[in-house]
């Protein structure tokens with residue numbers, strides 16, 4: 001199943017820079033790993049915000065929740081999930 005996931009990051013202003021850098025480095029490694037596995041096929045920065053819009057490809061809601069809750073930045077994120085299905089006017093729906 002495909003999901004649009006909107007993630008906004010709110011790191012505490014008083015978090016020490018070295019702790020923030022460590023979490024961001026672990027987040028990047030995890031994100032790259034999921035992209036290589038094909039589970040996170042798109043990630044786009046929302047211009048001007050510490051926010052991304054992503055597409056996840058997970059087996060079901062439970063797997064998506066597991067993937068998202070393991071994000072190192074998860075405790076500092078507001079996440080909105082929108083499940084997607086094929087649009088009838090999509091070229092992929094024509095065959």
Ligand SMILES: O=C(O)C[C@H]1C=CC(=O)O1
Pocket residue numbers: 007009027028031050051052073
């Ligand atoms: O930067 C972000 O939008 C938050 C998060 C998502 C992937 C990643 O590396 O960091």
